Amino acid sequence: MSTMSVSTPATHRWFPVSTFPGNDPVTHCRWLGEEVFQFPFFNEGVIPTLQQSPDTRLLLLEQIDTTEASVGLPVTGFIYHTSHCGSTLLGRMLGAAPEVRVVSEPEALNGLLLSYALGNLPREAALAKLRVVIDAYRQPLPGKQYLIFKLSSWNIFMADLFQELFPTVPWFYLDREVGEVVHSLSSSSSGMVAWFHHPVANVRRFFVGDDFQLTTEAAFLEELVIRHGVHQEKFRNRHCCRLVYPTFLDQLETVILPHLKLSFPPEVLAAMHARVFYEAKSMEDIPYPG
Numbered sequence: 001m002s003t004m005s006v007s008t009p010a011t012h013r014w015f016p017v018s019t020f021p022g023n024d025p026v027t028h029c030r031w032l033g034e035e036v037f038q039f040p041f042f043n044e045g046v047i048p049t050l051q052q053s054p055d056t057r058l059l060l061l062e063q064i065d066t067t068e069a070s071v072g073l074p075v076t077g078f079i080y081h082t083s084h085c086g087s088t089l090l091g092r093m094l095g096a097a098p099e100v101r102v103v104s105e106p107e108a109l110n111g112l113l114l115s116y117a118l119g120n121l122p123r124e125a126a127l128a129k130l131r132v133v134i135d136a137y138r139q140p141l142p143g144k145q146y147l148i149f150k151l152s153s154w155n156i157f158m159a160d161l162f163q164e165l166f167p168t169v170p171w172f173y174l175d176r177e178v179g180e181v182v183h184s185l186s187s188s189s190s191g192m193v194a195w196f197h198h199p200v201a202n203v204r205r206f207f208v209g210d211d212f213q214l215t216t217e218a219a220f221l222e223e224l225v226i227r228h229g230v231h232q233e234k235f236r237n238r239h240c241c242r243l244v245y246p247t248f249l250d251q252l253e254t255v256i257l258p259h260l261k262l263s264f265p266p267e268v269l270a271a272m273h274a275r276v277f278y279e280a281k282s283m284e285d286i287p288y289p290g
Contacts, residue, residue, distance in 0.1 A: 030057075094256075168239060
């Protein structure tokens with residue numbers, strides 16, 4: 001794909017960091033090490049990791065060579081969710097296994113999917129670009145064998161795109177009682193809250209439809225959360241495993257890992273279980289108050 005030859009040490013790759021939405025969405029990449037995937041959210045790790053990078057350029061996705069993706073990490077699973085339901089914790093539990101790379105809510109995917117949601121990008125173009133972005137995250141680095149995407153909650157509305165590209169890859173939908181999710185979203189600075197107040201209604205219309213009457217923030221959030229579940233049911237197939245907060249925390253070895261066809265030795269399982277005792281959205285090991 002690339003006409004550019006770059007000397008690439010085994011410790012770094014050009015990974016996508018952002019996509020600017022539009023009719024021809026533009027994706028940029030940074031020269032990053034594996035440690036960027038240890039952050040609760042991929043993009044939170046870009047700047048700290050870039051500070052240790054030997055190359056601070058910003059390249060277009062089309063400029064990088066992802067030919068090694070053809071023999072790179074297999075896409076092992078996708079995590080969809082209803083929001084504020086423990087999905088970040090699940091991602092970090094899985095990422096505690098040294099062989100697993102978890103890509104958590106990357107903005108490079110979100111910008112691309114937003115272009116599609118707003119009607120700026122035809123389906124075939126969205127599929128082609130989605131394949132290239134995902135392949136860029138498959139680039140191998142030492143020690144990694146599996147690749148899991150923990151997606152942003154609203155990506156469930158476009159799960160059919162992922163299913164068309166990866167029809168047999170296992171996926172999870174992590175659910176939670178609707179009222180609990182709405183309460184949690186209302187007390188946060190979630191992007192979903194911002195959608196209700198945004199002066200341009202295009203994004204709201206995509207997620208809740210033209211027929212929905214916007215009355216209150218709480219009503220909008222409730223409808224949005226309900227429609228997450230509706231789309232989960234719409235795209236549900238034999239490769240789907242529905243998990244529920246908080247019972248999924250006790251299902252790592254009995255449900256979650258078997259669904260992904262993964263198994264790990266006792267010391268790795270212990271490290272995965274240990275993530276439950278710390279704040280999932282903090283890079284520091286801050287004890288979870290619960």
